[in-house]
Amino acid sequence: MIESIDFTKSEQYTLSIRLSTDGFSFSIYDPFCDSKLFFKQYAVNTQRSMAANVKSFLAETEELKYKYKQTNILIHSSRYTPVPLEIFEDEQMESLFYQNLPKQNNEIVLCNILGKSNLVILFSIDKLTHQFLTDNFASTRFFSAVSPQIELLTAKSRLGNNSKLYANLHPHSIDLFCFDRGKLQLINSYPVTTTEDTCYYLLNVWKMLGYDQERDELHLTGDLSQQDSLMGELKKYIRKIFIINPQAELHSATDTPIEEVPFDIQSLLICE
Structure with a gap:
C-alpha cells in the first residue's frame, strides 16, 4: 500500500x-488528490487458467x-499488434490481428485507438475473463498494457533531436518501444530469463535500427533488480542510458516512493 485511501469515497x-x-x-x-494512491499485488496460481485466477x-x-x-x-501480454490508424476499420479487427x-480458441479481439500516436493497438483477452470483469465492474475500459506506454512515450520522445529506445523490464519479458523524434519505429515484446537475454534484445534492436552509440538514448524502467550488472554491460556499447523516475512522471505530491507501481499503470494515470 502506498497511501491510505478512504473507501467511503470510492465512487x-x-x-x-x-x-x-x-x-x-x-x-x-x-x-482530485494525486497524493492518494493505493497499490496492491496478488499472486496467481500458474497451474490455473487466467479466468480461474481472475475469479x-x-x-x-x-x-x-x-x-x-x-x-x-x-x-499485459505479448498478444498485441499495432495497426496504422489510417488503414484501420472496425470490421477488420480480427483479420488484421x-x-x-x-489464432487461439475462446478469445475476443479488442482495440485501443491512440490519438497521440496515430496508431491502433489490437489485442486479445480470454472470453471468460472478459465476462467476469464486465459483469463485476461498471464503466470498464480494457487496454493492452503497451497502449498507455506508447501514448506517454510518444510525447516524451519528441524532446531533443535524436532517437530513443525505451525498455520496460518484467520478471520474464521485456517490452521495447523505439522512436525517432516522436515517430514510433518499432514496438515488440520478448521473453527473457537472464540479464544476458535482456542485453541481447536491447543491443540487437539498437543495431538493427542503426542507432548512434554516442548521441541516441536508452531509457530503462520496470524490474531493475539487476540494474548494476545490466547497466555495466550496456554502458560498454551505449553512452546515454537513463532510468525513468516514476515519482517525477506522476508529479505526485506524496513523498512515498511509487517505484513498485508497474510503469504501464503509471502511464495510464499520467495520460488520463
Missing part, C-alpha cells in the same frame, strides 16, 4: 487492474468489492 476514484502471468496487481487513484482474485480481494467511478483493465498472431 470518485479510478480503479486500474493489471493482469499478467507474472501476477495481478491493482491501483486505486484519487484524481479467485475478484472473490478474495476486498478492495475490489467497492463501486468505482472508472475501472481500467490492463492486459490474426495476420500477425496465431
Whole structure:
C-alpha cells in the first residue's frame, strides 16, 4: 500500500487492474488528490487458467468489492499488434490481428485507438475473463498494457533531436518501444530469463535500427533488480542510458516512493 485511501469515497476514484502471468496487481487513484494512491499485488496460481485466477482474485480481494467511478483493465501480454490508424476499420479487427498472431480458441479481439500516436493497438483477452470483469465492474475500459506506454512515450520522445529506445523490464519479458523524434519505429515484446537475454534484445534492436552509440538514448524502467550488472554491460556499447523516475512522471505530491507501481499503470494515470 502506498497511501491510505478512504473507501467511503470510492465512487470518485479510478480503479486500474493489471493482469499478467507474472501476477495481478491493482491501483486505486484519487484524481482530485494525486497524493492518494493505493497499490496492491496478488499472486496467481500458474497451474490455473487466467479466468480461474481472475475469479479467485475478484472473490478474495476486498478492495475490489467497492463501486468505482472508472475501472481500467490492463492486459499485459505479448498478444498485441499495432495497426496504422489510417488503414484501420472496425470490421477488420480480427483479420488484421490474426495476420500477425496465431489464432487461439475462446478469445475476443479488442482495440485501443491512440490519438497521440496515430496508431491502433489490437489485442486479445480470454472470453471468460472478459465476462467476469464486465459483469463485476461498471464503466470498464480494457487496454493492452503497451497502449498507455506508447501514448506517454510518444510525447516524451519528441524532446531533443535524436532517437530513443525505451525498455520496460518484467520478471520474464521485456517490452521495447523505439522512436525517432516522436515517430514510433518499432514496438515488440520478448521473453527473457537472464540479464544476458535482456542485453541481447536491447543491443540487437539498437543495431538493427542503426542507432548512434554516442548521441541516441536508452531509457530503462520496470524490474531493475539487476540494474548494476545490466547497466555495466550496456554502458560498454551505449553512452546515454537513463532510468525513468516514476515519482517525477506522476508529479505526485506524496513523498512515498511509487517505484513498485508497474510503469504501464503509471502511464495510464499520467495520460488520463
